[in-house]
Amino acid sequence: MNRFALLIPLGVFIIVGAVFAAGLWRDPSRIPSQLIDRPLPVFNLPPIEGFDEGLSSDHIIGEGEVALINVWGSWCVACHIEHPLLMALAENDVIPIYGIDWKDKPGDGTAWLERFGNPYTRIGDDMDGRVAIDFGVTGAPETFVVDKQGRVRYKQVGPITQQAWDDVLWPLIEELRRS
Amino acid sequence: MRRRHENIAMRTLLALFALFAAGAALAVEPDEMLDDPALEARAQKLDEQLRCVTCQSQSIAESNAPLAKDLRIIVRERLSAGDSDAEAVDYVVERYGDYVLLKPPFQTNTYFLWAFPALVLIAGGAAAFFFLRRAPQRAVAADALSDDEEKELQRILDERG
Numbered sequence: 001m002n003r004f005a006l007l008i009p010l011g012v013f014i015i016v017g018a019v020f021a022a023g024l025w026r027d028p029s030r031i032p033s034q035l036i037d038r039p040l041p042v043f044n045l046p047p048i049e050g051f052d053e054g055l056s057s058d059h060i061i062g063e064g065e066v067a068l069i070n071v072w073g074s075w076c077v078a079c080h081i082e083h084p085l086l087m088a089l090a091e092n093d094v095i096p097i098y099g100i101d102w103k104d105k106p107g108d109g110t111a112w113l114e115r116f117g118n119p120y121t122r123i124g125d126d127m128d129g130r131v132a133i134d135f136g137v138t139g140a141p142e143t144f145v146v147d148k149q150g151r152v153r154y155k156q157v158g159p160i161t162q163q164a165w166d167d168v169l170w171p172l173i174e175e176l177r178r179s
Numbered sequence: 180m181r182r183r184h185e186n187i188a189m190r191t192l193l194a195l196f197a198l199f200a201a202g203a204a205l206a207v208e209p210d211e212m213l214d215d216p217a218l219e220a221r222a223q224k225l226d227e228q229l230r231c232v233t234c235q236s237q238s239i240a241e242s243n244a245p246l247a248k249d250l251r252i253i254v255r256e257r258l259s260a261g262d263s264d265a266e267a268v269d270y271v272v273e274r275y276g277d278y279v280l281l282k283p284p285f286q287t288n289t290y291f292l293w294a295f296p297a298l299v300l301i302a303g304g305a306a307a308f309f310f311l312r313r314a315p316q317r318a319v320a321a322d323a324l325s326d327d328e329e330k331e332l333q334r335i336l337d338e339r340g
Contacts, residue, residue: 031232034276103245129249136274138232138246 033144033155034136040069040150041134045124048101050110055098055124061150066176067096068169069144070120071132073104074112076140082159083116090119095173099123102132102140145169147176206243206251213255222255225267229254230279238281 035041044056060067070086072079086097099120101109104127113120126132135144138157145154154172156164207226213219226240231247239247239254250271257267271279283289324332 031278032276034274129246133246133249133253133274136276138275 031136031138031157033152035144035152035155037151037153040146040152041131043124043131043134045100045126045131048104048109048123048125049107051123053122055100055122057150059122060098060146063096064148064150065096066148066173067098067121067146069098069100069135069146071100071102071126071135071137071140071142071144073102073140074108075104076102078159079141080116082141082143082161083119085160085162085165086119087117090121096121100126100131100135102126102137103129143169145172145176147179206239206241206247208248211248211251211255213259218255218258221264222251222258225254225258225264226251228268228281229271230281232275232279 040057040060042057044058045054047054060069068089089095090097097120099122101123104125106127109123109125113123124131135142136155141159143156143160144152145156147153153176154169156169160169205223207223213222223240227238229239229250231237231239231242231244231250233244233246234242237247239250253271254267257270258264262270268280277284283292285293
């Protein structure tokens with residue numbers, strides 16, 4: 001009985017250590033999205049400067065296709081990282097990418113796209129950031145995967161890396177297209 | 180000379196007091212504030228409960244982040260539109276989840292979180308109780324006097340008496 005009692009602190013230490021060790025691998029910036037498996041928030045954004053068409057939730061749902069919604073801004077440094085990947089997706093017609101230009105000054109978004117290339121099927125101008133808040137966006141870039149019924153199925157926080165694309169996004173897109 | 184020392188001590192105390200008495204500076208900007216002071220006071224209370232989602236360890240009352248500013252404006256809009264405090268908070272929670280609440284709500288998935296300190300206290304109390312109840316007995320048993328010692332003790336006591 002006494003010997004057993006001596007092991008209790010060791011046991012507690014191992015359990016607490018395991019919990020902390022698991023915590024070390026979790027990224028605190030990954031806030032779970034409230035939108036998963038819920039329909040897109042309803043929105044209707046005007047076009048950015050130099051474009052004729054804006055972006056609305058009705059438009060995305062109307063297409064009935066699996067799509068990406070990418071929240072970006074010309075001020076967003078990390079958006080540069082994923083931009084080549086988005087361009088490659090657009091050039092190869094892999095999937096429609098809808099852009100939400102988040103809190104950009106008038107004209108800045110357009111200038112950025114002219115300089116680096118435009119991967120977006122359509123772009124909406126979210127100057128006051130209201131739509132981004134409806135999406136629960138915590139920073140740019142963020143990318144949402146939308147299924148054929150217009151429900152949000154996944155949220156990528158931060159740039160889409162090649163690894164995130166290969167391991168998570170592309171398998172999910174293929175699965176959603178089959179269903 | 181002595182005077183001067185007292186002065187320095189006094190100043191240090193004052194400085195420390197000022198340091199700890201000062202609350203976190205509010206980030207709310209004058210142009211965000213509502214004209215109605217009662218409504219603005221309610222909004223600032225709510226700001227303190229809501230986490231800035233880009234900075235994470237600050238409330239939106241303290242953060243200068245653009246997103247925190249947007250959320251402060253939303254809180255004020257909701258209150259101006261006649262929302263109760265709970266409704267205004269729910270509006271934000273609906274979009275960002277329980278995570279935006281700096282104080283987690285008491286619900287099924289947080290029972291353990293809230294109960295944990297009490298459980299640790301009970302477990303520690305129980306351990307202390309059993310340990311302390313047993314310890315003196317052991318001491319007495321180990322140090323019991325032998326017959327010879329008992330006689331010697333009696334002899335000393337008799338001598339004194």
